[in-house]
Amino acid sequence: MMGVLMARRGRKRRLDIEAEYWRLLQTGISTVEACRQLGTGRKTGYRWRSDNGGLPPERVSETVQSGRCLSLLERKRIATLREQGLGIREIAERLDRSPSTISRELRRNMLEHDKGIYHADLAHHRSRQRAERPRRPKLRLDAELRAEVQSRLDLERSPGQIAAHLRRLWPDQPQRHLCHESIYRASTRVRKAS
Structure with a gap:
């Protein structure tokens, strides 16, 4: 031991x-x-x-x-x-x-x-x-949000920049706000899958 x-x-x-x-x-x-x-x-x-x-x-x-x-x-x-x-x-x-x-x-x-x-x-x-507690995957359920995040990732924006962009883009829709960690995890899953 x-x-x-x-x-x-x-x-x-x-x-x-x-x-x-x-x-x-x-x-x-x-x-x-x-x-x-x-x-x-x-x-x-x-x-x-x-x-x-x-x-x-x-x-x-x-x-x-x-x-x-x-x-x-x-x-x-x-x-x-x-x-x-x-x-x-x-x-x-x-x-x-x-x-x-x-x-x-x-x-x-x-x-x-x-x-x-x-x-x-x-x-x-x-x-x-x-x-x-089961989490509702926002990116999987919201096609428009997923497309916006993907377009920013394609422009090589950082997860922090994308999170800030989403808050500016949809200030009155907190259900579409993501933290940088969620974006980072989603982007690494996309990279692993491809």
């Missing part, structure tokens, strides 16, 4: 080591012994326990879904750190994430009836529900 862990770098590697730490604890190994086996300091193990309220995350294997998405473990750490009174920038620094990522997470996954309390499990559930 250590060979796999040592091959990775940065935040993903740290989260993998933390996941392995929790797995070892669940087998009955002490914090000191788990940290020794993983090659980390025992203070790090104690911090992980403190950040999670002493409880292992529900799904240890789900430490990181991808570089873009927050994992359940990260959400639990956000909840603990918020409870401790830390601000967005400090939480972001501790999780090695951008402050905008933490801010967006809190804005999207804390509803009014949560009364300012961020619940990690609830936030994770809400996020997964949004991800599973």
Whole structure:
């Protein structure tokens, strides 16, 4: 296991080591012994326990879904750190994430009836529900929009330029506005298909 862990770098590697730490604890190994086996300091193990309220995350294997998405473990750490009174920038620094990522997470996954309390499990559930929601592909359904985007791509305009153009072209039709990421994804699919 250590060979796999040592091959990775940065935040993903740290989260993998933390996941392995929790797995070892669940087998009955002490914090000191788990940290020794993983090659980390025992203070790090104690911090992980403190950040999670002493409880292992529900799904240890789900430490990181991808570089873009927050994992359940990260959400639990956000909840603990918020409870401790830390601000967005400090939480972001501790999780090695951008402050905008933490801010967006809190804005999207804390509803009014949560009364300012961020619940990690609830936030994770809400996020997964949004991800599973079927999306209506605007470009596939709207031939005129598709033709406009394609004509701009043929002129070698960037996705950002095309997104701005669509907003100017149809200011009163937000259903025809696309973000640059959607245009980029659509253009790469067209290139792969041809």
